[in-house]
Amino acid sequence: MQAKTTEDVDLRVRRRLRELRTQRGFTLEEVATRADIDVSTLSRLESGKRRLALDHLPRLASALSVSTDDLLRAPDAEDPRVKGASQTRHGVTYWPLTHNGPAGGLHAFKIRVSARRRNPPDELPVHDGQDWMYVLSGRMRLILGERDFTIKPGEAVEFSTWTPHWFGAVDGPIEAVAIFGPHGERLHLHS
Incomplete structure (x- = not known):
């Protein structure tokens, strides 16, 4: 001992x-x-x-x-709370759920999609990475290439972001949890 x-x-x-x-x-x-x-x-x-x-x-x-x-003495335990201001871009508000630089480069967010985000752009974005989303409330329209999906509360989606893609509202605001790889985060929040 x-x-x-x-x-x-x-x-x-x-x-x-x-x-x-x-x-x-x-x-x-x-x-x-x-x-x-x-x-x-x-x-x-x-x-x-x-x-x-x-x-x-x-x-x-x-x-x-x-x-x-x-x-x-033992070091102080780090504050486990994730602090960060929300960001709104193109009708989507993002609240960070992970600290900067999490393992594997993944970043989790709670997102709220405005009911006004209904029309996809003429050219759907494509970038390196993988996106995951879980719809908490509302109905989400997800376009992947030529396919058009309606994602309901309690459903999750996972897709390669090399596929042209876009998400928006069907008939009202949407709340969801999203996990983006680093390239997806840059596209959604910084480009």
């Missing part, structure tokens, strides 16, 4: 060391110089390739302008 506790403390300090260093915008070289530790030693301490020695703790804490207790 003692070995496990030592490993836990070592891992916690390494994570906390890196967290504090990056929060303050310090490079490895800057902290190493301030702590009077060789930069390669600091790099190996952070990566776990070298074990922390007790004499490192006060010097590293001082270099980071924290107490040794602060260096030893």
Whole structure:
């Protein structure tokens, strides 16, 4: 049990060391110089390739302008709430449901399609990626190439965005959850 506790403390300090260093915008070289530790030693301490020695703790804490207790404590848990302003584009409002840079480059949104979004453009967009949508309320018109679909609440769609596509309202506003690959997000929100 003692070995496990030592490993836990070592891992916690390494994570906390890196967290504090990056929060303050310090490079490895800057902290190493301030702590009077060789930069390669600091790099190996952070990566776990070298074990922390007790004499490192006060010097590293001082270099980071924290107490040794602060260096030893567990890092604060990140706020799990996704914060981000909605964006409206071409009659669709997007609320982010994922943080920036999620795994795999996918981005989830709650979307609201205006009842006025009824007419597809003359040329349907095509781009790299895959889109997924789940309709919560309203009826969605989805055009994929030459095919025209009505998607009802409780139905989900998945399609390659290499197929010319467009979605809009049938007879009223729509609420849905959408997942876009990075190219789809850029097209829907930024182009």
